[in-house]
Amino acid sequence: MRADHHRGLALALLLLVLGLLWLLLLRPLFTAPLAEVDAKIADLQQRDARLRSLLQQQGQVRQRLAALDAQGGGTGFLAEPTAELATAALIQQLEGVVGGASPAGRGCAIVNRTPLEDDGQSGRYRKVVVQVRLRCGNAETLAVLHALESARPYLFVDALGITAQRYFAVPGSAQPQEGGLDVSFNLFGYLRPSPGGARGR
Known part of the structure; x- marks a missing residue:
């Protein structure tokens, strides 16, 4: 036991x-x-x-993109076929936007607009870049930047630099107005890629 x-x-x-x-x-x-x-x-x-x-959903997305392209509203690419023409159109659009934000150039003026070479790092999409410098009032600066970034085809603002100025020179006026901004940025868009996928020239 x-x-x-x-x-x-x-x-x-x-x-x-x-x-x-x-x-x-x-x-x-x-x-x-x-x-x-x-x-x-x-x-x-x-x-x-x-x-x-x-x-x-791939088929539905392709059909939707084709429908948008047929309507002319589906492309975000610049309409011009070459970088030179696209640069000229970009500068012309910039001048129109600045003129619309400041009639007669009293509140905003373009100081400089210089085309820049594409750095080649945007892959198959060729970038068209214009370096811009403006002298504008506060409200005009906001209006210009908003108009550019909401434009179609798509435009982009990069390397934005804003410096406050004590006085702002108004074109056509002997007396400068107080305040204002010195604004510099790169404005760019993209050329439509060629069908073969090569970068445009």
Whole structure:
């Protein structure tokens, strides 16, 4: 009887030790990596489902883009076929925007507009850039920047620098007005890529 009792205690202790070994050693070694693999599989399945959903919409997106192009409103590229013509059109558009924001040039004037060479880092899309410097009042500056960045085809303003001036020279007036801003930025747009994907010249 006593021997059976000792055997029962030894078996219980053995089971307890095995249980502790499972909890402390074997379970972290097997269960945690399996849970991590399960989480990765679930994440990959979700990505796969999203990609399949996007691929199913490919035809609809192409039809929509074709419809926009047919209406003439789907392109964000500059209309001119060459960089030279696009640069001239960009400068002309800038002059029109500044003139609209400041009739007779009383609140805003173009100090400088210089075409810049494309740095070649825009990939298959060739960038047409004009470096601009303006002297404008506060309200005129906001109006010009807003008009340029909301224009179609799409135009972008980069490297914007604004310096407050104590006095602002008004063209045609002997007396400068107080305040005003010295504004410099790069204005650019993109030429439509050629059908073969080569950069335009």
